[in-house]
Amino acid sequence: MLTLRTSPASPFGRKVRIAAALLGLEARVAIVLADTGDPADSLRQQNPLGKIPALIAEDGEAIFDSRVIVEYLDGLAGGGRLFPADLAARIPVLTLQALADGIADAAVLQVYERRMREPAERSAKWVDYQAGKVTRALAALESKPPEAGATHVGAIALACTLGYLDLRFAGEWRTGHPKLVAWLDAFAAAVPAFAATHYSA
Incomplete structure (x- = not known):
């Protein structure tokens, strides 16, 4: 059995869970919640960065981050399912994943700025810098x-990122992005695991 250390709200953990479902590996992955803020959580031994998600393979080896985990799962399933084999097709998919993950990173940093700092210590300049990344990418x-x-x-990563923006930023991204809204609706209809991994705080 594989063990996925993650949290329900993580867009990166959700990406791994959806990938596992699409690859038919869902039954082989046990979800064990991780608390990145708890120094006693074993996550910090499994991933020295203390970040989620981390996948613990059957031999005990820890695999991280989400990009590496998804590629590992794709390989377990025979390869070429989530990553095109042809280089010309593969690079745009990887670039889309990088863009989607970058949006999620910038969004998470904004959330952490609010969560980890007292109001007087927060940097509006820093938040605006991260928000600008999201705005340009969208x-x-x-x-x-x-x-x-x-x-x-790439599509899985983008769907999870847009879902995270719905969760933490009240879906404000939807205004002015009708093509992306339609794209996400179509993805959700085609991939039941998207609804199955939905989390609401």
Whole structure:
């Protein structure tokens, strides 16, 4: 049995869970919640960075981060399912994953700024810097959305990122991004695991 250390709200953990479902590996992955803020949590021994998600393989080896975990799972399932084998097709998929993960990173940093710092210590300049990344990336994606029906790793990452923006930023991204809204609706309809991994605080 594989063990996934994550939290329900993590867009990166959700990406791994959806990937496992699409690959038919869901039954082989046990979900064990991790608390990144708890020094006593074994996560810090499993991943020295103390970040989620981390996958504990059957031989006890820890695999991280989400990009590496998803590629590992794809390999377990025979390869070429979530990552195109052809280089010309693979690079755009990996680039989309990087863009989606970058949006999620910037969004998480904004959430942590509010959560970890007292109001007087918060940096509006820092928050604006991270928010600018999200704004520019969403504009780029709206101008050229992913192909409808895609279930590769880039599409999974983007869906999870947009879901995180719904969760932590009240879905404000939806205003002004109708193509992305339609794309996410189509992804959710095609991938039942998206609804199955939904989390509401």
